[in-house]
Amino acid sequence: MSASVGIVLVSHSPQLAAGLRLLVREIGTDAVPVLIAAGTGDGRIGTSSDLVRAAIQAADRGAGVLVLPDLGSAVLTTRSVLAERQRPDVVIVDAPFVEGAVAAVAAAASGADLRATARSAEEARHVRKL
Template identity: 50%
Template sequence: MVGIVVVSHSPALAREVAALTRVLAPVPAPIAPAGGAADGSAGADIDRVRDAVRSVDQGDGVVLLADLGSSVLTARLLVEELGDPSVVLADAPLVEGAVAASVMAGAGAPLAEVLAAAEGARAGKL
């Protein structure tokens, strides 16, 4: 099953988005929050994101969703650092993208379809 990582400046927001996906997805996908700086304050920490990726990676890929600014940059840096095409950053709204990705991942969809679902959630915001 494809894993999902929620990257946010806020530890609480990352946890709550992950919790919401567990409630809304018929079959919960492996999802991990990666919020805040190393000291727990607001910010983005590449080690937290890396640990979250490892925790949800079941061999089918991992989709990262990030809120804004340095969270996006941190997620991009990790994707580049890993150099693994099975770890991708979605260009998607955080909440809607996470829910859509979780539903598809829980249904057993492959990485490309999970990513497309997350990014397709953007259309509902336009």
């Protein structure tokens, strides 16, 4: 099997990101790297460009990396990191945090490429719950 798209969850809250990672790992396989970049370097609520950079590097297995931020400064921090060194194989997606992560991991686990994985995450915005 070829390398899977890596997924990075960027959140203000380490607990939120860890819980979501636990959920999506039940859906995906060990072949889908799901990394988190959450909180500050000293464990407070917030975001850290160093943690985002490290998570992207760790998630990269050769098929690209999808980065999914939760909101606000997580988006700004991610954009800042990606602007430092633009790579076509690392993309940020505008998707709901939980639903987008679930859809992305399911797509990556099925062998989807980076573009299809990103599209799956973004399309999760339109899935109705009720």
